[in-house]
Amino acid sequence: MKISVIWVIFFSLLVFDNGIQCSHGAGRKLQSASTEQPYRTAYHFQPPKNWMNDPNGPLYYKGIYHLFYQYNPYAAVWGNISWAHSISYDLVNWIHLDHALSPEDPFDINGCWSGSTTILSREKPVILYTGSDTENRQVQNLAVPKNLSDPFLVEWVKSSHNPIMTPVDGIDPQNFRDPTTAWQGPDGLWRVLVGNRMNGHGRALLYRSQDFVSWTRSKDPLHSSTKTDMWECPDFYPVAIDGKYGVDTSSQEKFTKHVLKASFNHHDYYILGNYTPTTDNFSVDTDFMDNGSDLRYDYGQFYASKTFFDSAKKRRILWSWIQESENTTYDIKKGWSGLQSIPRSILLSKTGKQLIQWPVEEIEELRAKNVSYQSKQLKGGSILEVSGITASQADVEISFDLSNIKEAELMDPSWVDPQLICSQKTASFRGSVGPFGILVLASEDLTEQTAIFFRIFRSNGKYVVLMCSDQSRSSLREGPNKASYGAFIDIDPLYEKISLRSLIDHSIVESFGGEGRVCITARVYPKLAIDEQAYLFAFNNGTFDVTISNLNAWNMKKAQIVSATKRRKPHLN
Numbered sequence: 001m002k003i004s005v006i007w008v009i010f011f012s013l014l015v016f017d018n019g020i021q022c023s024h025g026a027g028r029k030l031q032s033a034s035t036e037q038p039y040r041t042a043y044h045f046q047p048p049k050n051w052m053n054d055p056n057g058p059l060y061y062k063g064i065y066h067l068f069y070q071y072n073p074y075a076a077v078w079g080n081i082s083w084a085h086s087i088s089y090d091l092v093n094w095i096h097l098d099h100a101l102s103p104e105d106p107f108d109i110n111g112c113w114s115g116s117t118t119i120l121s122r123e124k125p126v127i128l129y130t131g132s133d134t135e136n137r138q139v140q141n142l143a144v145p146k147n148l149s150d151p152f153l154v155e156w157v158k159s160s161h162n163p164i165m166t167p168v169d170g171i172d173p174q175n176f177r178d179p180t181t182a183w184q185g186p187d188g189l190w191r192v193l194v195g196n197r198m199n200g201h202g203r204a205l206l207y208r209s210q211d212f213v214s215w216t217r218s219k220d221p222l223h224s225s226t227k228t229d230m231w232e233c234p235d236f237y238p239v240a241i242d243g244k245y246g247v248d249t250s251s252q253e254k255f256t257k258h259v260l261k262a263s264f265n266h267h268d269y270y271i272l273g274n275y276t277p278t279t280d281n282f283s284v285d286t287d288f289m290d291n292g293s294d295l296r297y298d299y300g301q302f303y304a305s306k307t308f309f310d311s312a313k314k315r316r317i318l319w320s321w322i323q324e325s326e327n328t329t330y331d332i333k334k335g336w337s338g339l340q341s342i343p344r345s346i347l348l349s350k351t352g353k354q355l356i357q358w359p360v361e362e363i364e365e366l367r368a369k370n371v372s373y374q375s376k377q378l379k380g381g382s383i384l385e386v387s388g389i390t391a392s393q394a395d396v397e398i399s400f401d402l403s404n405i406k407e408a409e410l411m412d413p414s415w416v417d418p419q420l421i422c423s424q425k426t427a428s429f430r431g432s433v434g435p436f437g438i439l440v441l442a443s444e445d446l447t448e449q450t451a452i453f454f455r456i457f458r459s460n461g462k463y464v465v466l467m468c469s470d471q472s473r474s475s476l477r478e479g480p481n482k483a484s485y486g487a488f489i490d491i492d493p494l495y496e497k498i499s500l501r502s503l504i505d506h507s508i509v510e511s512f513g514g515e516g517r518v519c520i521t522a523r524v525y526p527k528l529a530i531d532e533q534a535y536l537f538a539f540n541n542g543t544f545d546v547t548i549s550n551l552n553a554w555n556m557k558k559a560q561i562v563s564a565t566k567r568r569k570p571h572l573n
C-alpha cells in the first residue's frame, strides 16, 4: 500500500487554471485511451448491447431476484420496446433470460411499456404493464407466468382479457401509463395506481379490483398536483417509522408513512404522507411544488425508478434507470445506452422527513484490495493521492472532522438553489471550510477529474452543508453533458462527521452523502482517466484545514453478468 501526500501551494492553483493540481513521484505512465469500450461498467447491471431504460417489475420469488427492464432488442436508441428479463441470487451477479414480453399483440403492438409485478396470495406473481396499442393509445395489460413451478419464470402469457384498463371517460390516451405494484386493502380489494395527466398536470389514478382482471376507476385520483406535469412511473409504498426494515406494499402496519414517487422533469421526486386504507385517503406532509424544493431520490442522473419488497431480507429495494449524458450518435457508435443503478435499500430517516438510501450490502462482496487510513490532516489547498487500488472500478468511503467549522463563510440568503451554487462554485473555487471531498476518475495531471465535495456555510447561527458533484472537468471530450449537481444535506456538522461513499465504475459515479441522506449519480466519459490510467484523490480546496477521520477504498471485482443462452439452464453457482 502506497499513499503519497502531496501538498500543493496556493500559487499552483492559480497557475493551473485555478484548479487543483498535483505533481507526484514516479507514477503510472500516462497512456492514451486504447480500449474500444472504456465506458462499459464492471459491476453495474447492463445488457450486452442496445438500448435499456426503466426498470420494470423487480421482484423476489422463490429465492431468486428478477429484474425486467425496458429494452430495444435491435438498436441503441429507444424503440421496439420489450420487457427484457434477468435473474440473480444476490442482486450482484445476473443471468439474462429470454424476453418476458414482446410487442406482438394488438394491445401492445407499439411497445410493451413500463409496469410492475404483484405477488398474489403470496405465491402467484403477475405483471401489469402499459401497452401502446394499434392506435398508439396507452392501455394497461396483464400477463402471468406460463409455468408457476419454474422458479426462473422464463415464459409469460398475456391475458386473453387484455386490455384490462383503457383510456375512457376523458382520460388522455397519450398520458395513461406505468401501473404500480398493487396492494390489497382491508376489504380484500386490490388497488393500483396509473400515471396520468389532466389539464397539463400530474395525477395518480386509482383503480380497484377483486380478481385482478376487472378494474374500476375510483372517482378521485389517489393524489394529483397542479404544480407538476405528467407523472410517469408512479410508485406508492409504506416505510416504517423509526424502523430498520422495509415494509410489504400491502402491509397494514400502523407505524408507517407512505411514499408517493413520481417521475417528471427528468427527475424522480417523492412526497411523504399518511395513507388510510379504509378510505384510500392520502394526506401529504408537504406537496410537490416543482420549484426546486421537492425531495428527490437522487440529485443527478436517476429516472423512472421502481421499488420492491424483498421478503427474504425484509427490506425495500430501489432500482433506477441511469441515462447516458452523451448524444445519441455516440450511443449508436458504442452500441449501447443506459445502465441500472446499484440496487439501494431504502428507509425512512429518523427525522421522518426524508428517505435514506444505501447500496445493498451484497455489493460489498465485490470489494477486493483495500487501502485505508485514519486521522489524516488535509491542509487547506492540498490533495492526497489514494494509490494502490484500481481507481476506475472502486468503492470509496471517507469521513471528515471539521475543527475549524466556526470559520465557515456566511451563507448569502440568495443562495437557494444548490445546483446553481455547485455550478458557480466548482471544486476549483476556493472557500473557507470546503470544498473538501474526493476527485474520482481523475487523470494523472488532473486535467480530467470528477469532484464530489462538500462546502460548509454559516446561516442564522446554524451550519448549512452543501454537497456537489462537479462534472465540469470530467472529460477532455467535447460531447458529454458536464452539468454540475448539488443538494443541501440535513446534517449538523457540530455533532456529526461529514461522510461520503462513492461507487465508481468506469463511466458512472454513484455518491451517497451523510450516510445516504443525499445521493448524486453522475455519468462521465473521461478521455484520459480510463482503466489503469484513472486516479483517486482526497482534496481540500478550502483555506482552513480539515481532517480525514477515516478513509477506506476498495478495488471492486467484476460482477458476473452472462446470458442464459451461453449455459444449458440458468445456474449461478
Ligand code: DQQ
Residues within 6 Å of the ligand: 053, 054, 070, 081, 113, 114, 130, 177, 178, 232, 233, 304
Ligand atoms: N418509459 C416508458 C414509459 C414511461 C417512460 C417507455 C419513462 O412507460 O413513462 O419506455 O421513462
